[in-house]
Amino acid sequence: MSMSLMCFEAQKWISVTVDNERLPGAVSSSLSAHLASCPSCQRALAEETKRCQLLGAALQEPATSLKLLSAAILEKARRDTALGDTALGDTALGERTLPSKTLPSKALPSKTLPSKALRWRIASWAAAALLLFSSSWLVVGIIVKTSNLVPVVRGRSADGPSPFNVFVEQDLLQRDVVPSDDGSPFQRERHMQRRTLLDDLSPGRPAPAGAARPRAGWDLERMDLRYERLIKYPYQ
Amino acid sequence: MDKLVEENLPWLRGWLRGRLSDPELVHDVCQESFLKALKSVSRLKDVSRFPAWLYRIAENTLRDHLRRKARWRHLLKFTDELKERGVEPSSAEDLDTSEEAEKLLQAIRGLPARYREPLLLRHARDLSYAEIGAILGISENAVQVRVFRARQMLKSKVAGALKDVSP
Numbered sequence: 001m002s003m004s005l006m007c008f009e010a011q012k013w014i015s016v017t018v019d020n021e022r023l024p025g026a027v028s029s030s031l032s033a034h035l036a037s038c039p040s041c042q043r044a045l046a047e048e049t050k051r052c053q054l055l056g057a058a059l060q061e062p063a064t065s066l067k068l069l070s071a072a073i074l075e076k077a078r079r080d081t082a083l084g085d086t087a088l089g090d091t092a093l094g095e096r097t098l099p100s101k102t103l104p105s106k107a108l109p110s111k112t113l114p115s116k117a118l119r120w121r122i123a124s125w126a127a128a129a130l131l132l133f134s135s136s137w138l139v140v141g142i143i144v145k146t147s148n149l150v151p152v153v154r155g156r157s158a159d160g161p162s163p164f165n166v167f168v169e170q171d172l173l174q175r176d177v178v179p180s181d182d183g184s185p186f187q188r189e190r191h192m193q194r195r196t197l198l199d200d201l202s203p204g205r206p207a208p209a210g211a212a213r214p215r216a217g218w219d220l221e222r223m224d225l226r227y228e229r230l231i232k233y234p235y236q
Numbered sequence: 237m238d239k240l241v242e243e244n245l246p247w248l249r250g251w252l253r254g255r256l257s258d259p260e261l262v263h264d265v266c267q268e269s270f271l272k273a274l275k276s277v278s279r280l281k282d283v284s285r286f287p288a289w290l291y292r293i294a295e296n297t298l299r300d301h302l303r304r305k306a307r308w309r310h311l312l313k314f315t316d317e318l319k320e321r322g323v324e325p326s327s328a329e330d331l332d333t334s335e336e337a338e339k340l341l342q343a344i345r346g347l348p349a350r351y352r353e354p355l356l357l358r359h360a361r362d363l364s365y366a367e368i369g370a371i372l373g374i375s376e377n378a379v380q381v382r383v384f385r386a387r388q389m390l391k392s393k394v395a396g397a398l399k400d401v402s403p
Contacts, residue, residue, distance in 0.1 A: 015384040019358060021365055048387065051340065055359040058337035059250035066249065070241050073267050077237065077274045 005034045010041045018048045237274060244287055245270070248294055250360025254344060254352075255298060265301055269294035291371045343393040344386075351386035354379050 005013070005027075013031045016023060023031065035041055061069075248269065252262045273290045280289055344352055357368045365379040372379070 011388075012384050015387050016380060019365070019383065020362070021380070047391075051387075051390070052359065054337045054340055055344075056362070058334075058341055059253050059356070059360045061246065061249050061253070066246055069249065069263065069266065070245050073241055073245070073270045073274075074238060076267065077271055080271060080275065 005030045007034075007038060007041055010034045010038065011044055014041065014045050014048055018045070018052050237277075240274070240277070240283075240286055241270060244290055247287075247357060247361035247363055248290060251291075251353075251356050252294065252298065254341060254356035254360065257338075257341070261301060261305075265294065265298050269297045272297065285370075287367070288371045288373060339394060340390070343390055346393065347386055347389055351382050351389060354382045355386040355390075358383055 010031055013023060013027055017031070035045065245266070249262065249266050252266050253259075256262050256265070269290065273286070273293050277283075277286070280286060344355060347355070353372060354368050354374075357363050357371060358365075363371075365376045365383075368379045369376045374382075
């Protein structure tokens with residue numbers, strides 16, 4: 001029993017026909033019947049057949065040139081592997097009789113060594129990681145250097161009994177941190193001078209040996225204002 | 237090894253010819269793909285899967301070549317290849333045929349890969365749907381559908397390019 005086909009269905013089976021594929025039994029007779037009565041599908045079949053011939057002619061190489069190419073490939077493959085035909089050919093065809101242990105070591109693929117591309121990739125990753133690490137440290141260094149914030153401030157009491165009982169702020173290198181006009185945080189000499197001056201001026205306290213006496217015209221008031229930033233709380 | 241080359245070279249060569257218009261490049265890619273495949277064929281457990289494996293290798297090799305070409309800005313020669321190389325067809329009829337074939341190949345190159353690949357493999361060496369399916373890793377039925385759709389697309393693309401054929 002044959003079924004009737006629409007043109008679209010018929011064209012689907014025409015495609016199968018021109019490829020020399022087997023059609024289902026019922027379809028085969030239906031297609032023949034349809035083609036006999038449909039000029040457009042006949043034309044489609046003819047066009048498709050012609051297109052296939054054209055494509056076949058364009059894509060399929062003559063046997064002679066294929067033979068040449070095949071010979072070139074085989075020769076190069078044998079030369080590249082440096083094993084001759086036996087190991088490669090037998091392996092390819094599944095006919096190898098020798099156990100792999102008897103083969104010379106260079107015949108075995110080196111699985112441990114990464115490929116060239118992989119090695120380059122690993123090297124570039126390592127370089128990128130190193131660059132990132134060093135640049136992050138550089139950034140941290142710049143931040144610490146440019147900001148006036150000393151990362152850790154530790155205190156120590158002023159030497160000896162003093163009515164001022166000051167804590168002197170110190171940085172990590174145990175340098176005294178003294179605020180100044182020009183913004184530089186470490187001015188140990190000026191700080192020592194000021195501390196000596198304050199010690200000298202304290203009531204009932206003799207000036208320590210070698211302490212410099214304040215010169216006339218020192219702006220004591222201004223100095224005190226600066227210095228009070230260092231006075232946190234009385235030393236207990 | 238000879239058998240593997242003998243069986244698979246025709247379709248690979250045809251498929252590459254469909255993808256590229258430069259015959260030298262086709263030759264190079266074909267040779268390089270085979271050499272790569274044969275070099276490591278011992279790793280392939282099932283030799284019957286060699287065609288599919290070779291197809292993947294050839295596809296990657298082709299992609300590498302095209303990328304390299306693009307990088308160095310060497311334009312591929314798509315048309316006029318026959319004239320440039322002095323392989324002119326012998327007669328006017330041959331010229332017409334080769335022009336038509338080139339137009340068809342150009343149109344096929346413009347198809348989506350999903351439809352282009354089965355069609356090219358089909359015409360590269362008259363491979364059966366089952367063989368094409370094994371290479372592409374799809375079912376026989378899928379090959380049939382894709383080939384049909386590729387032909388429909390091709391038909392609309394080259395409509396009028398072919399000469400009238402009387403039934």
